[in-house]
Amino acid sequence: PHEDHIGSLDAIINHFDVDAVYMPKIMHTSKTFEDVLDAVANKGLKIKSPDPGDTIDFNGLEIEVLGPQREYKDFNNNSIVLKVNAGETAFLFTGDAEETAEKDILQADYDLQADVLKVGHHGSSTSSSQAFLQAVKPKYAVISVGVGNSYHHPEEEALQRLQSIGAEIYRTDLQGNIVCTTDGKNIAFNCNSVSGTEVYADAARNNTPAEEVVYIANKKSKKFHLESCASLPDEENRIYLEDREEAISLGYTPCGTCKP
Known part of the structure; x- marks a missing residue:
């Protein structure tokens, strides 16, 4: 949501x-x-x-529901994960699903192989685990991500894992609108750069943060912090939030140090 x-x-x-x-x-x-x-x-x-294992027929396309396998405490892992089979080609859409959800999907023993992977959670290092990528074996990896975003997405660890399996990477922050088409056998990409993309491409490559506030919540303490706070939790205990309203609505309270 x-x-x-x-x-x-x-x-x-x-x-x-x-x-x-x-x-x-x-x-x-x-x-x-x-x-x-x-x-x-x-x-x-x-x-x-939908439940895992459900299939949806859409104009001759078979859409398989792979996740979420169960209910999770955080929003990201509750993303609906879909595999779209189009003729001899397949596309995997993962939403914001992270490694925990990926592990559960792997254990369900689906056929995860897909030609095109919409990379999980905008290229965060908490998604696209090595085991998951080895099961998917994508030829192409598409990362939907904002130019110069303050989350530093896509993260280098995720990019390295994608490169290690030989996936050709497409990024909206560098290539603008990405349109992928298939006739059921062949796959083609057309990148139509959005206004201003070229101007900010170098900044995006260097992960230059945008001028926006990022809130980081601690799963254990239920406090939320500014990105610059000296009391940030370890990565495994972090939840990244879009705004202060969201943090409070989820039951987190402001850190007394950085006073977000």
Whole structure:
């Protein structure tokens, strides 16, 4: 339910003929999430939460639901993971799923091989584990990521793992809009750079942070901090949040040191 994933979903529902809406079994108190619920209600639709192993037929495409395998405490691992089979080609969409969810999907023993992988969590090092990538064996890896984002995505560890399996990497921060097409046998990419992408490409390559505030919450202490705080938790205990409102709505309290 994070804004960078559903921020325009209400507009899509309002302006297109939508037959079904699929979302994981999690709720959020943000205005963005409420806008989506309003759009669903106004269209007389009901939200469906698919189960692992479900298949959805969409105009001759077979869409397999691979995750989430269970309910998780954090939003990222609750991402719906989909494998789209198009003729002899396959595409894997992972949302923000991280290594914990990846391990559960691996244990479910699906056929994960896919030609194109939409890289998990914008290229975060907490996703795209080596074991998962070896099972997927993607020829192409697409990273949806903002130019000069303050999360420093994609992270070098994830990029190195993708390179180690021989995947050709496409990034929206460097190449703008990425359109991938298939005829069921062949796959083609067309990158149409968005306005300003070239200007900021060097900054993106160097992971230059954008001028925005990042909040980092501690899973254990239930405190949230500024990115510059001296009391940041270890990486495995971190949750990255988009805004102060989200942190408070999830039950985190401000750090007394950095006073976010």
